Amino acid sequence: MKKFIGDTRQTMKNYWRNMMQSHCLKMPCGAQYIDKMIAWSRGENWRGNRKKKK
Numbered sequence: 001m002k003k004f005i006g007d008t009r010q011t012m013k014n015y016w017r018n019m020m021q022s023h024c025l026k027m028p029c030g031a032q033y034i035d036k037m038i039a040w041s042r043g044e045n046w047r048g049n050r051k052k053k054k
Helices: 008-024 030-041
Strands: none
Touching (some): 008 030
């Protein structure tokens, strides 16, 4: 987490992925859940489509 100042967005994505993988991959939906979290953090829905801005 020392790299936080560098590319904060990328760091957060990696941080989320690592944190989720550590305990979520024991569950069958683990990998999908990680992908959803990353998609949501990018402002997309779980299918990977961009949300329409109103």
